[in-house]
Amino acid sequence: MIPMNSLTDFILELDALKLVNRRTYIAGGERLENSAEHSWHLAMACWLFATHLKRDVSMEKLIKLALIHDLGEIDPGDTFLYDTARSSAPARERECVTRLAGHKGNAIRDLSALWDEQELGQSGEAALLKVVDRLLPFLHNLTSRGQAWKDHGISKSQVLEAHAFIENAEPDIYAWFLENLETAVSNGWLKNT
Template sequence: MTNRISEISDFMLQLDVLKSVNRRTYINGGERVENSAEHSWHLAMACWAFAELLQDDYDVPKLIQLALIHDLGEIGAGDTFLYSSHRDDAHIQERESVKQIASHSGNPIGNIVELWEEQEAGESKEAKLLKVIDRLLPFLHNITSEGRAWQDNGIHKNQVLKMHQFIENENPEIYGWFISKLEHAVEQGWLDAS
């Protein structure tokens, strides 16, 4: 038993590395950027809340699991900024990192790779909601920080629209909220109108 506790403890320390992966999104209040572990926790809570709000028979425990592991690959790959030109290839290195994490001798969770692949494919009801909320949270942080990350990185309205367009098909009500907040950000000068 002592050896198993030591192995799982080592696994927990490997997962702890996610706290060291900084994102470009500022936390509420804008005093610093968030890390990927904070984002994963926030995403899990937001998905749970939206699942309750939408009342669409989501498998909430599975949804929370998907949220908690969705950025696990960043332990080895780092965070890829939403508007990066390397975004389309990020999943390759992330997938290898997830496989390495899952193969750790102290990992008792047998379906990490399968769950990561499910959220990556984005086809299940839960994975679709996760993708929507994963896009909304950094957007919300940009609204509360008056567009700080957008301004830091020279992001324009058309880029934000392009990366959030899929939400219209997934949930028109959320998309309508997004558009109203986007227009407000442009009117306030937090986001370049082009």
């Protein structure tokens, strides 16, 4: 049995995800969202999409994957989707998850395995999570009139490249994405290059 003080210490370790700011603005663009808010929103959106698309997935596993997918950002912070250091982010995040999994107050024995599953995207749950995880910042950019894209000088070609995998995974979502991408370009929220 894990002592209560160890459990509460671990809960406070997880609370640090609230301190990790992303470069995505919340709907309407009033402020940047933090990774804890994103994880909750992702879990809700995954639940919604899995139900709507009638995907044969374990809802419990899908929501667990969504809730833990950004835990690795607690130590290194969030790596912006279009950052040149993006390829090294998984290794830094895995170190953090390993640290959290070994915490004396962690009672979630499959924490590392679940994080690896969502990172590798092999299961149906992880594949859907990856699509929805990419969709949410795009949606927030639409509602904030491209504020994060404008802040960082992001172009249409960068957004297309980052979202290309959705075409095979979820063609209907990809069609919606392309339509709204053109709207973003025509409104001047993205550079047309």
